[in-house]
Structure formats: structure tokens, C-alpha cells
Ligand code: ADP
């Protein structure tokens with residue numbers, strides 16, 4: 001009996017110990033639950049905090065993006081106003097370097113303001129004998145929007161036109177011409193490996209890439225034609241068809257767009273696509289003539305880059321064209337001496353260059369909207385929508401530094417001066433802009 005009682009008591013003690021242990025476990029678990037619960041509260045508090053900060057960041061990023069898009073639109077407007085103030089027709093002159101073998105034959109050319117604005121060029125004319133036997137030389141002074149001396153590089157030249165190239169990305173039609181006698185540096189300036197065509201294409205490609213974050217997507221299509229004897233040849237077409245296939249210029253009056261039938265255009269989806277275009281054009285020219293250099297000086301070549309941009313945020317669209325034109329040599333070939341094919345070539349070159357001058361002249365007299373003789377040559381007809389209206393034109397007049405070329409140089413510079421005077425006609429427009437802003 002006593003044994004049984006002892007066992008009972010023992011069990012009782014053990015049970016109460018177990019209960020105590022369990023109770024303390026329960027309370028420690030409760031404490032733990034409490035701890036965990038309060039922890040998850042803190043966590044969820046911090047989650048909520050993070051969530052709201054994230055939303056805030058997204059909102060402010062969205063606001064910044066909208067601001068960026070708005071600023072881009074504003075930049076386009078202001079940029080175009082600056083371009084207009086500079087005039088919609090600009091003329092720049094570039095004198096090519098003197099090569100080693102030519103050092104004894106250099107004409108007297110001076111660049112009086114190279115350390116300031118670089119707009120002036122002075123040339124001493126040919127020696128003239130008076131009736132008394134005195135030898136004199138007449139000094140000719142010219143002034144353009146910019147004069148590039150022989151040591152200038154293609155990089156510097158591009159620096160002056162990069163803004164116009166930008167205008168094409170903004171939806172304007174831009175024409176850049178190289179005018180001058182054969183050997184004066186037109187092709188070097190336009191299509192050498194670091195010339196205006198590759199530089200412009202690379203810049204446009206870069207701009208289009210950067211504009212992506214502002215909501216813009218661009219497509220860029222390049223084509224390259226030659227205007228030879230008033231006919232259009234596709235420099236990017238099949239070499240077998242070159243010189244045979246006929247291409248017509250068609251205008252869409254409503255959309256103000258030009259289409260050349262059967263023309264191949266190449267999508268410029270990589271910055272290096274332009275190099276292969278230039279190579280192909282050269283190859284096609286050499287099919288047409290044993291000396292492709294000669295062919296290229298007897299024809300105009302026109303590189304056309306169509307730029308279509310769309311903004312997914314603002315729904316804006318922009319459509320611009322950049323035309324880079326390497327004109328046929330401007331040297332006056334004596335028509336009397338030339339025969340047959342050569343005669344025909346000469347007449348066509350003379351006609352189309354003087355027609356270009358007439359078109360620019362008519363535009364300068366404010367005849368825009370009235371009669372502009374675009375139809376008088378294939379070149380001006382092709383470029384109709386890129387000359388005049390809201391488009392921008394730049395002419396490079398190229399000059400040789402040699403005494404032997406003096407009279408051609410003077411003729412070129414006089415032609416360029418006439419074009420440059422047209423500038424004043426357009427500058428009126430800029431006065432209006434100023435008046436308007438002072439009224440406001
Ligand atoms: P054009 O196209 O007017 O007939 P080119 O561009 O072919 O003349 O130039 C004639 C030659 O002079 C070419 O060999 C060309 O490389 C060279 N040349 C022209 N301008 C420059 C220049 N600024 N720097 C170096 N070489 C030049």
C-alpha cells in the first residue's frame with residue numbers, strides 16, 4: 001500500500017513537472033509567435049513602404065520621360081527657328097589643297113578673316129597690261145557663309161553641315177550640292193570614305209538610336225542615282241540593267257512626295273551599310289565607262305536618304321529627306337569643238353546647271369508657290385520637293401588653287417555669289433519671325 005502511494009506521489013510530481021515544462025514551452029512558443037507576428041508586421045510595413053516608394057519612382061520616371069519628350073518637341077521647333085534665321089539657302093566655299101607637283105602653279109588666294117569668321121576670300125586675277133604697258137592684277141573679293149581654306153578637313157566641313165543633317169531627322173527636306181569644275185574636290189568632299197555621305201549617314205543613325213528613349217522609332221532608306229544626259233540611272237541597281245533601264249520621276253502633289261520608278265532602295269539598318277552602297281555605286285559607274293572618274297564628272301549623282309520617324313508616346317510623325325548631290329563638272333566646255341556624244345553631254349550639263357541656278361534664283365525672288373522652272377531639267381524635277389518651300393539648301397562651291405584654273409574658279413565663285421545673294425531673299429522671312437516675337 002505504502003509502495004503504491006509512493007508510486008502515485010512520484011507520478012504526480014513527474015506529471016506536474018511535465019505540465020510546468022509544457023506550460024513554459026507554451027509560453028515561450030507564445031512569445032515566439034508574438035515575436036514572429038510583430039516581425040512580420042514590421043516586414044509588411046517595410047514592404048508597404050517600399051511599394052509606395054517604388055510607385056513614386058515609377059511616377060517620377062514617367063514624368064521625366066514626358067518632360068523629355070516635350071523638350072524634344074520644343075527643341076525641334078527652336079532648332080528649326082535658328083536654322084531659318086541662318087537662311088534657308090546657304091553657300092560655302094572650299095578650296096582644295098595644293099599637291100606637291102603643283103607648288104609652282106599656285107594662284108594668289110587670300111583668306112583675310114580666317115582667325116575670325118572665315119567668310120572672306122580674295123583672289124588676284126590674271127595679269128593685265130594697260131595701254132601704257134603697266135601690268136596690273138585685279139583683286140576679286142568674295143564673301144560666303146563660310147570659306148574653307150585648303151588645310152581644312154572633311155571633319156571641319158561636316159561640323160558646319162551637321163545641323164542641316166539634323167533638320168532632315170526632324171522632318172525637313174534638305175539638299176546639299178557640290179558645285180565646281182572637275183578636279184576641284186567635289187567627290188572628295190561628298191563621297192570619299194570620310195566625306196559628307198558617310199558622315200551624315202553615321203550621324204543620322206546615331207541620332208535615331210538616341211531618340212529611341214524619347215519614344216521615336218526611325219526607318220532610313222537610301223537610294224543613289226545618277227542623272228546623265230537627262231536620264232536617271234540607278235547606281236544601286238543591277239549592273240546589267242545600268243544604262244538601259246528607264247526610270248521615271250513621279251510626283252504625288254498631295255503628299256508632296258517624289259517617287260522614282262523601279263529604283264532600288266536600301267534600308268540603312270546598320271551604320272556600315274553606307275560603305276557598301278558607295279562601293280556598289282562605284283562598281284556601276286565603272287560598268288558604264290572605262291574610266292568611272294570621267295563618267296562621274298559628266299553626270300550628277302544624287303544620294304537620297306529618306307527618314308521616317310514615329311513617336312509612340314506623342315503620336316507625332318516626321319518625314320524628311322536628305323539629298324547629297326555631287327554635280328557634274330561646271331567647266332565651260334566649248335560646244336563648237338565637241339562632237340556627237342560629247343556635244344550632247346556638254347549641252348545637257350550646261351543646261352541642267354544653269355537650270356539649277358534659275359530655280360534657286362526664282363525661289364529667292366519669292367516666287368515660291370508661283371512659277372519655278374523645275375521641269376526644265378531632270379535634276380531640278382527630281383529634287384522639286386527638296387528645293388524651296390520649307391526645305392533647306394546648301395551649296396558648296398569648290399575651287400582649285402591653281403593659276404591655270406583661275407578663270408573657271410572666278411566663274412564658279414560668281415555663280416555661287418548669285419546663289420548666295422538669294423540668301424537675302426530668304427532672310428526676309430527671319431525678320432518676320434523677329435517682328436512677330438517682339439509683338440508678343
Ligand atoms: P571632283 O570630284 O571635283 O572632280 P575630286 O574630289 O575627284 O574632284 O578631287 C580631285 C583630286 O584631288 C582627287 O584625287 C582628290 O582625292 C583630291 N582632293 C580634292 N580635295 C581634297 C582635299 N580637301 N584633301 C585631299 N585631297 C583632295
Ligand code: MG
Nearest residue numbers: 186187296297
Ligand atoms: Mg568627281
